[in-house]
Amino acid sequence: MQNSEIYKQHILDHYNNPRNKEEMYKPTVSVPAKNASCGDSYILYLAIENKRITQATFSGVGCAVSQAAASLLTEKLTGMDVEEARALIEEDMYAMLGIEISLGRQKCALLLFRGLEEALRNL
Amino acid sequence: MSQFEKRVIAAERSNPRFSFKIKSLCYSIKIKNCKFQIRINMDIDIIRKDFSILQKEGSSVYLDSAATSLTPEPVLKAMDEYYRTYRANIHRGLYREAEKASVEYEATRRVIANFIGADSDEIIFTAGATGSSNMLMYAFELTDTFSEGDEVVTTIMEHNAVLLPLQAFAKRKKLNLRYIELGECFELDYDQAEKCITEKTKLVALTLASNVLGTINDVTRVARRAHEVGALVLVDATAAVGHVPVDVKQLDADFLFFSGHKMCGPTGVGVLYGKKSELAKLTPSYLGGGIIEEVTRTDYVLGEQPWSFEAGTPNIAGVIGLKKAVEYLETIGVENIQTHCHETLAYTQQELKKIEGVKIFSSDPVHNIGIVSFTLATVHPHDMAEILGKNGVAVRAGHHCAVPLHTELCIPATTRASIYLYTTKDDVDALIESVKEAQRIFAQA
Ligand SMILES: Cc1ncc(COP(=O)(O)O)c(C=O)c1O
Numbered sequence: 001m002q003n004s005e006i007y008k009q010h011i012l013d014h015y016n017n018p019r020n021k022e023e024m025y026k027p028t029v030s031v032p033a034k035n036a037s038c039g040d041s042y043i044l045y046l047a048i049e050n051k052r053i054t055q056a057t058f059s060g061v062g063c064a065v066s067q068a069a070a071s072l073l074t075e076k077l078t079g080m081d082v083e084e085a086r087a088l089i090e091e092d093m094y095a096m097l098g099i100e101i102s103l104g105r106q107k108c109a110l111l112l113f114r115g116l117e118e119a120l121r122n123l
Numbered sequence: 124m125s126q127f128e129k130r131v132i133a134a135e136r137s138n139p140r141f142s143f144k145i146k147s148l149c150y151s152i153k154i155k156n157c158k159f160q161i162r163i164n165m166d167i168d169i170i171r172k173d174f175s176i177l178q179k180e181g182s183s184v185y186l187d188s189a190a191t192s193l194t195p196e197p198v199l200k201a202m203d204e205y206y207r208t209y210r211a212n213i214h215r216g217l218y219r220e221a222e223k224a225s226v227e228y229e230a231t232r233r234v235i236a237n238f239i240g241a242d243s244d245e246i247i248f249t250a251g252a253t254g255s256s257n258m259l260m261y262a263f264e265l266t267d268t269f270s271e272g273d274e275v276v277t278t279i280m281e282h283n284a285v286l287l288p289l290q291a292f293a294k295r296k297k298l299n300l301r302y303i304e305l306g307e308c309f310e311l312d313y314d315q316a317e318k319c320i321t322e323k324t325k326l327v328a329l330t331l332a333s334n335v336l337g338t339i340n341d342v343t344r345v346a347r348r349a350h351e352v353g354a355l356v357l358v359d360a361t362a363a364v365g366h367v368p369v370d371v372k373q374l375d376a377d378f379l380f381f382s383g384h385k386m387c388g389p390t391g392v393g394v395l396y397g398k399k400s401e402l403a404k405l406t407p408s409y410l411g412g413g414i415i416e417e418v419t420r421t422d423y424v425l426g427e428q429p430w431s432f433e434a435g436t437p438n439i440a441g442v443i444g445l446k447k448a449v450e451y452l453e454t455i456g457v458e459n460i461q462t463h464c465h466e467t468l469a470y471t472q473q474e475l476k477k478i479e480g481v482k483i484f485s486s487d488p489v490h491n492i493g494i495v496s497f498t499l500a501t502v503h504p505h506d507m508a509e510i511l512g513k514n515g516v517a518v519r520a521g522h523h524c525a526v527p528l529h530t531e532l533c534i535p536a537t538t539r540a541s542i543y544l545y546t547t548k549d550d551v552d553a554l555i556e557s558v559k560e561a562q563r564i565f566a567q568a
Pocket residue numbers: 189190251252253254282284285330332333334359360361362382384524
């Protein structure tokens with residue numbers, strides 16, 4: 001695989017211009033998502049009204065893959081029903097990224113997704 | 124026999140007072156202090172032939188020796204020979220194979236002792252540095268040397284293998300843990316160390332070389348201060364052994380440990396050295412077969428040290444491989460390896476510095492075992508390592524099991540390139556090209 005394939009334009013775009021990257025004031029739920037092995041550290045914020053995610057944002061720092069994933073995931077979540085969000089699986093996250101993820105990068109790709117699972121579990 | 128060994132033997136057989144060349148190997152042999160000294164200018168091409176993994180089509184440019192070194196053919200052969208021709212358990216068999224296995228195993232103890240300036244009965248075989256460290260902390264706990272309120276001192280550049288067992292030990296015994304901090308140039312702050320070590324200090328645990336910064340610490344200096352106040356000195360030599368000459372007497376270490384796999388030996392085997400007088404104060408914390416004098420229904424009497432620290436069937440093949448690894452390194456000469464790593468590191472640092480945005484976290488090449496950790500402003504270390512990896516350049520990204528150090532440096536992670544005896548300038552050039560590519564990729568968006 002070439003480097004141009006994993007660092008596709010949309011990945012770099014979401015990395016350099018992340019969507020929904022802001023701390024949320026009074027979220028319904030917020031959870032930290034950390035990867036101790038590389039220091040990537042995020043917080044996922046969800047605002048939920050009538051079982052619907054009205055806004056999803058994140059803050060923190062990390063690599064291109066984890067940042068792009070955070071940006072893409074929060075984009076997708078905004079406006080989603082909680083039940084729909086619960087139905088999301090790892091493959092959906094990979095599909096959003098649209099790149100081949102090697103074994104060593106799975107944690108990066110799924111970092112905020114794991115945060116989402118945690119957030120919904122505690123709801 | 125390795126290519127290198129063959130050549131050295133050939134050199135020894137010929138007239139020993141000359142400098143001469145065999146192919147591109149330069150030997151100069153002289154007599155000093157009634158000893159023959161052979162200086163070999165390493166020919167990397169020939170050394171590389173001893174590492175079959177480097178000969179493999181499409182294998183990576185290997186700049187990850189600080190994580191684990193590659194294994195030369197003679198080491199593989201020694202282990203293979205054990206498995207194929209005299210596989211048996213040690214110490215208890217009365218047949219030929221068991222005797223040979225025992226002889227080889229014990230011969231390793233002498234070879235290792237000689238390699239680090241110790242006596243054979245000061246050498247304990249373990250599962251590795253981490254195994255040594257944990258075992259030692261538990262053994263400390265069984266003594267009455269440490270009591271509540273005592274201080275243990277370590278450094279900010281320690282590996283988790285020292286830090287975690289030490290933290291846990293300190294918590295259990297209610298000891299205060301203090302840190303020797305960093306100086307200006309990624310070395311230890313020796314002035315602060317002097318103050319940090321006080322009359323209350325019972326143990327100073329420090330690494331001989333940092334696996335992130337590459338820095339070779341002046342252990343002798345810290346040990347002097349530690350011994351002034353009567354503290355024990357524990358040295359983590361894992362990153363240093365096989366890269367720089369290590370002598371426990373010169374370092375004045377009471378305990379020292381390392382792993383086989385960072386010095387051309389196999390994984391899963393390591394060494395714990397304990398000064399005889401200090402070892403005698405310890406009781407093994409790990410019990411089982413092969414270490415007893417006597418057992419009754421209710422009690423046991425342990426056998427002699429250091430064997431009493433080696434309960435159970437050890438990693439016999441690993442120990443045998445470790446012996447060969449030391450012999451291999453000695454034929455080449457650890458000093459020669461050190462010089463090669465200095466030179467190659469100096470070149471790497473120089474080329475990395477030319478790339479805009481690169482920040483280097485690594486001490487100067489002369490006081491460095493051959494490691495350079497760096498960041499590039501625009502590219503996260505994980506992305507850097509991935510891009511390098513795709514280009515067939517093996518490095519490591521992360522905190523390299525030294526989190527407090529990274530916290531101190533205010534960075535979450537670094538990319539680390541590490542150099543060893545088989546590293547060429549071409550390897551470094553491949554690294555540099557790929558770092559530039561990473562920079563280009565991330566500049567696009
Ligand atoms: C300085 C240092 N100490 C200890 C260790 C731990 O060694 P092992 O994982 O072989 O037990 C390492 C290995 O990464 C190291 O570099």
